[in-house]
Amino acid sequence: MTNFEAEDGTTRDDLVQRVALMEAMIAEGRRNIGRFGWIFILWGLVCLIGIGESYLLPHSYWVWPITILSGFVIQFIGIAMHRRSGNWPSENLKSRSVAAVWRMMGIAIILYAAPAGVTHTIHQIAYIAAIFMFLGMAHAISAVILRWRAQGVVAGLWWAGGVATYFVPRNYVITIYVVEMVICMVLFGVYAMWLERRRAAALELHHA
Amino acid sequence: MTQMEREDGTSRDELVQRVALMEEMIAEGRQSTARYGWMFVLWGLTYFAAIGWTVYFPHTEWAWPVCIAACSVVFGVVRSRQSRVEGKIDNLRRHSLDAVWQVIGGGIILYLLAVIVSGHGKEPGYLAAVLFFNGLANGVSARILRWWPQAVSAAIWWGCGTAMLIFTTRTEVLALFLMATFCGMILFGVYAMMLEIRSTSGMQGGR
Numbered sequence: 001m002t003n004f005e006a007e008d009g010t011t012r013d014d015l016v017q018r019v020a021l022m023e024a025m026i027a028e029g030r031r032n033i034g035r036f037g038w039i040f041i042l043w044g045l046v047c048l049i050g051i052g053e054s055y056l057l058p059h060s061y062w063v064w065p066i067t068i069l070s071g072f073v074i075q076f077i078g079i080a081m082h083r084r085s086g087n088w089p090s091e092n093l094k095s096r097s098v099a100a101v102w103r104m105m106g107i108a109i110i111l112y113a114a115p116a117g118v119t120h121t122i123h124q125i126a127y128i129a130a131i132f133m134f135l136g137m138a139h140a141i142s143a144v145i146l147r148w149r150a151q152g153v154v155a156g157l158w159w160a161g162g163v164a165t166y167f168v169p170r171n172y173v174i175t176i177y178v179v180e181m182v183i184c185m186v187l188f189g190v191y192a193m194w195l196e197r198r199r200a201a202a203l204e205l206h207h208a
Numbered sequence: 209m210t211q212m213e214r215e216d217g218t219s220r221d222e223l224v225q226r227v228a229l230m231e232e233m234i235a236e237g238r239q240s241t242a243r244y245g246w247m248f249v250l251w252g253l254t255y256f257a258a259i260g261w262t263v264y265f266p267h268t269e270w271a272w273p274v275c276i277a278a279c280s281v282v283f284g285v286v287r288s289r290q291s292r293v294e295g296k297i298d299n300l301r302r303h304s305l306d307a308v309w310q311v312i313g314g315g316i317i318l319y320l321l322a323v324i325v326s327g328h329g330k331e332p333g334y335l336a337a338v339l340f341f342n343g344l345a346n347g348v349s350a351r352i353l354r355w356w357p358q359a360v361s362a363a364i365w366w367g368c369g370t371a372m373l374i375f376t377t378r379t380e381v382l383a384l385f386l387m388a389t390f391c392g393m394i395l396f397g398v399y400a401m402m403l404e405i406r407s408t409s410g411m412q413g414g415r
Binding site: 094096097100101103104105107108111112115116119121124125126127129130133134136137140141144145159162163166167 | 303304307308310311312314315318319322323325326328331332333334336337340341343344347348351352362366369370373374
C-alpha cells in the first residue's frame, strides 16, 4: 500500500486518472471556446457597428437597442445552426462552469446597461469602465479555469482599459473602446477559431 | 456494445460514475460554501463599517481602503487557520468557485481603487457596478452549484443594483446598498453558517 492509500484511500492510479480527466476537461473547455469564437467576433462587430451608428446618428435613442437586438438574433440563429449541424460540443464540469460564467455575465451586463440606457446615463465613465471590468472578469475566470494564458492576457487588457477610462481625457475613451473591441473581441475570436481549425486539421491528418 | 459506446466510446457504467462524481462534487461545493458562510458575514459587516464611516466620520476617502485592508487581514488569518485545521478541499467545482470569487474580488478591488484614485466616487454608476459584480459572483456560484438560495442572493444584488441606477439620490443609494449588503451578504452568510452547523451536528449525532 502506498502513502496515498494510507492517508485517504486514494491509489496512485486513481490520482493519475483524475489528473488525466482534468486535463481532458481543460482541453475540451478550450476547444469549446474555439468553437464559439464566432460569438466573440459577432459581439465585437456589433459593438463597433453600434458605436459607428451612434456617431452618425448622435440623437437617436434606438441605435443601441436595435443593434444589440440584431446581435442576439444573429447569435440565436448561429447557435441553432450549430446545433443542427451536429457539431454541438460535449459538456463537462469545466465547460459547464465556463458557460455559467458567460451566461451570467451576459445577464449582468444587460441588467446593468438597460436601465442606464433608459435613463440616458450610459455615457458616464463609471458605466463604460464597469462594462470593461465585467468582460475582463468573465475572461479572467475562464482563463483560470481553463489555465489559458492567452485568455488571461485578454482579461488583463479589458481591466487595463477599465482602469484607463478613469484617467484618460474623455476624448480618448472612445479610442480605448474601439481598440478593446478589435483586439479583445474580434482578434481573440479569430485566434480561438484558428486554434480550433488547426486542432481539427491535425486530428484529420492523424486519422488519415 | 451499447449505442452510447458506439458513438463516443463512453460506456453506461462510466457515465453513471461520472454523474455520481458530479453530484458528489456539487454536494461538496455547497458544503464548503456553507463552511465559508462567515466570510459573507465578515464582508457584509465590512461594507456596513465603510458606509458608516463615510456617513458619520471625517476623512471619508480612507473609509473603503482602511476597511477593506482590515477585513482582508482578518480574512487571511482566519482562512489560514481554518485550512490548517480542516485541510485543503480540492475538486473541479471548488477550483471553479475559487476562480470565480478570487477573480471577482480582485476585479472589485481594482475597480474601487481606480474610482477612488481618479476621484470619480460621486457617479452613481460605480456603486451600482459593485452590486452587479457581487451579483455576478453569486449568480455564477449558484449556477455551478445548482443552489437556489444563492441564486436568490444574486437576484437581490442585481435587483438593488438596477434600482440604484434609477433612484439616484444619496439617501436612496445608501439605503439600497445597505439593503443589498444585509440581505445578499449577511443574511445569506448566516443561512450558510446555519446549514453548516446543522450538517455538523447531524454528523455528530450519526456517530
